[in-house]
Amino acid sequence: MEREIEMSGVSSNEPSVDTGLSALLQAAREVARNSYSPYSRFRVGAALKLSNGEIATGTNVENSSYGLTICAERSAVVRAVAQFGPQIHIEAVAVANLNDAASPPCGACRQVLAEFIAPEAPVIFASPDGVRTMPFRELLPLAFEMKTK
Numbered sequence: 001m002e003r004e005i006e007m008s009g010v011s012s013n014e015p016s017v018d019t020g021l022s023a024l025l026q027a028a029r030e031v032a033r034n035s036y037s038p039y040s041r042f043r044v045g046a047a048l049k050l051s052n053g054e055i056a057t058g059t060n061v062e063n064s065s066y067g068l069t070i071c072a073e074r075s076a077v078v079r080a081v082a083q084f085g086p087q088i089h090i091e092a093v094a095v096a097n098l099n100d101a102a103s104p105p106c107g108a109c110r111q112v113l114a115e116f117i118a119p120e121a122p123v124i125f126a127s128p129d130g131v132r133t134m135p136f137r138e139l140l141p142l143a144f145e146m147k148t149k
């Protein structure tokens, strides 16, 4: 069954978010419980709604060599490709954390998402002013693209 996804703008009350994105946000929250974050204790989850109807989730996995840490969003993308193949298309993204903190996708994750996501796909995340939904193109207006001559 296809769920309807709409933009809902900034909202501090989650019930005002449409049901498709609310379910995706809930999936992100649930997977955040599996976070491996012994260093920061910042527990993050991400859920991707794919065009094949599936939801792929990921969580952050930290490392004692901090730079090797992978964020929840990239973890979800890697999982989606591993599970469904390289042709995945992301229709919506939800990012949640269990720390009551803002957690918009970081720059690296935005670039990785750009490989598979439609410009208008909604991205829902905790922002400093509440839960916010933005089209992906506003999060990363000038994504790098490999174009050789």
Ligand code: ZN
Pocket: 071, 072, 073, 074, 105, 106, 107, 108, 109, 110
């Ligand atoms: Zn990231």
